[in-house]
Amino acid sequence: MSTAESESSLSDIEKSFMEKAFCYAKEALQNQEVPVGCIFVYHNEVIAVGRNEVNQTKNATRHAEMVCVDQVVEYSKTNSLKLESVFEQIDVFVTVEPCIMCAAALYDLKVRSITFGCKNDRFGGSTVLDVKEILKPVTVVQGGHRADEAMALLKEFYKGQNPNAPASKVKLKKSVE
Amino acid sequence: MRSSKRIKLDKPEHSQKCLIPIISDDLIQDTPLIDVYVDTINDPKHISKVIIDLNSSLPILDLTHLKRVKGKDILLCPVDSIGIDQVHGLLKIKNFDTSYLQNNIRVVSVAKIPPKTRTQYNKVNKYWPCNFHSDKYIEKLVTNTLFSSEELCEHEKFMKMAVLLANYRKITYKDRKCVGSVVVDPKIKSIVAVGYSNALSNPCEHATMVSINNVAQTQLSNINDVPNKSKLNLSGIPEDIHTVLQDKFEGSCFGSTWFKDKSEIGQPSDGPYLCTGYYIYLTHEPCIMCSMALVHSRIKKVFYGINSSNGALGTLCKVHLLKDLNHHYEVFAGLCKSECEGLNIL
Numbered sequence: 325m326s327t328a329e330s331e332s333s334l335s336d337i338e339k340s341f342m343e344k345a346f347c348y349a350k351e352a353l354q355n356q357e358v359p360v361g362c363i364f365v366y367h368n369e370v371i372a373v374g375r376n377e378v379n380q381t382k383n384a385t386r387h388a389e390m391v392c393v394d395q396v397v398e399y400s401k402t403n404s405l406k407l408e409s410v411f412e413q414i415d416v417f418v419t420v421e422p423c424i425m426c427a428a429a430l431y432d433l434k435v436r437s438i439t440f441g442c443k444n445d446r447f448g449g450s451t452v453l454d455v456k457e458i459l460k461p462v463t464v465v466q467g468g469h470r471a472d473e474a475m476a477l478l479k480e481f482y483k484g485q486n487p488n489a490p491a492s493k494v495k496l497k498k499s500v501e
Numbered sequence: 502m503r504s505s506k507r508i509k510l511d512k513p514e515h516s517q518k519c520l521i522p523i524i525s526d527d528l529i530q531d532t533p534l535i536d537v538y539v540d541t542i543n544d545p546k547h548i549s550k551v552i553i554d555l556n557s558s559l560p561i562l563d564l565t566h567l568k569r570v571k572g573k574d575i576l577l578c579p580v581d582s583i584g585i586d587q588v589h590g591l592l593k594i595k596n597f598d599t600s601y602l603q604n605n606i607r608v609v610s611v612a613k614i615p616p617k618t619r620t621q622y623n624k625v626n627k628y629w630p631c632n633f634h635s636d637k638y639i640e641k642l643v644t645n646t647l648f649s650s651e652e653l654c655e656h657e658k659f660m661k662m663a664v665l666l667a668n669y670r671k672i673t674y675k676d677r678k679c680v681g682s683v684v685v686d687p688k689i690k691s692i693v694a695v696g697y698s699n700a701l702s703n704p705c706e707h708a709t710m711v712s713i714n715n716v717a718q719t720q721l722s723n724i725n726d727v728p729n730k731s732k733l734n735l736s737g738i739p740e741d742i743h744t745v746l747q748d749k750f751e752g753s754c755f756g757s758t759w760f761k762d763k764s765e766i767g768q769p770s771d772g773p774y775l776c777t778g779y780y781i782y783l784t785h786e787p788c789i790m791c792s793m794a795l796v797h798s799r800i801k802k803v804f805y806g807i808n809s810s811n812g813a814l815g816t817l818c819k820v821h822l823l824k825d826l827n828h829h830y831e832v833f834a835g836l837c838k839s840e841c842e843g844l845n846i847l
């Protein structure tokens with residue numbers, strides 16, 4: 325997978341989409357969730373927004389991307405659009421490289437593109453298992469946009485395991501991974 | 502939790518051999534080999550002295566699983582980059598007295614890493630004597646003798662429920678591709694949650710994802726909201742399905758233990774957490790998304806009936822064996838295979 329490092333390769337509007345994804349990552353952090361934010365863009369319009377909500381839902385699959393997928397399903401129903409063709413024109417902006425689960429889901433849905441921030445060393449859908457190599461998707465993937473910032477958010481979350489943090493918070497954060 | 506009317510446990514319909522553990526290749530394949538130099542000792546009386554000298558002057562840290570001697574032959578060093586004519590020179594530099602040896606150096610293939618199974622051991626031990634520590638659990642896995650016939654019966658029962666769910670879905674919703682799944686808490690032998698593919702209305706709602714979501718429902722619901730606290734939590738099983746399963750599988754146990762919040766017990770939760778400790782029975786091998794969802798959910802064992810073309814627990818890849826992941830589960834394939842195959846026929 326090509327992971328373009330240059331920030332400048334994004335257009336102004338794409339940068340604004342990425343900025344929006346970061347807002348949701350920060351919201352996740354404020355809610356003691358792994359800080360990953362995501363938005364889905366369809367015809368230059370944001371039709372789904374999401375952040376990690378694993379702890380809140382007690383469901384380890386409620387990643388930002390999956391939250392967005394459900395919103396697109398609703399959007400398509402509401403607007404009487406064909407689900408498959410909506411997904412095929414979706415551009416995904418997400419602060420962290422999608423995990424193996426989310427990458428597989430997005431490839432199967434044939435989304436048009438995925439633009440992400442930092443790599444996902446624990447679960448990444450290219451870093452840990454090359455899902456692209458297995459599924460040969462049509463999706464164009466590029467990463468490295470504001471990667472340091474995205475990584476800093478993750479580090480901030482995981483540093484909560486330091487002994488100085490209040491006890492209850494340590495447990496909450498440990499329970500996520 | 503034992504019910505009065507237990508299903509017949511005398512004999513499983515399918516034999517143990519139908520249930521194939523999907524295990525790592527390094528448990529199945531032969532142990533990799535490496536070439537080493539050996540020489541023959543002049544006088545067998547000196548063997549113990551030669552071993553002691555060699556182990557101190559030329560230890561082989563990567564091959565500590567190998568014995569240093571086989572009969573009158575002595576293991577000197579790996580072939581690596583050193584030529585056969587340089588071996589005695591090296592020994593001399595290391596202050597080893599080469600006059601003990603016949604200077605009849607040969608190349609021999611030996612086990613590169615410690616063998617993991619008895620079968621592997623028996624093979625490489627013939628090449629060169631080797632240490633082996635048998636792991637009882639691994640032996641049962643590789644010889645496919647893990648489950649007792651009583652346990653096999655139980656696994657079959659849960660898989661038959663998954664098949665029934667898939668069929669129920671197929672008939673009720675006229676859905677062509679029907680996958681059924683059942684999540685079980687093996688500690689109390691109880692059905693915690695069920696699921697079936699709902700991909701017609703949401704393309705990501707595969708049976709596994711629906712089941713995981715239903716497990717979450719059991720942990721979101723609060724024991725304080727129900728009148729009868731002695732009962733198990735049924736939030737993971739839709740009412741109509743509960744009725745159907747209860748009817749067909751008399752005497753089965755349904756529901757999860759109640760989730761206890763940290764605030765209630767004043768310490769980290771000891772109640773259910775995600776799918777920790779649970780088993781899932783799936784009529785079809787799960788895809789990459791679902792297999793990874795089960796990693797995230799920390800499931801303990803996965804049983805599936807038949808392979809899927811997009812399966813990720815044996816067919817396209819083996820997600821449960823990825824070394825870099827923080828959780829791994831066990832996978833068994835082929836349970837109630839013919840019943841599951843029947844689901845694919847329209």
Ligand SMILES: [Zn+2]
Nearest residue numbers: 387422423426
């Ligand atoms: Zn994910």
Ligand SMILES: [Zn+2]
Nearest residue numbers: 707787788791
């Ligand atoms: Zn799936």
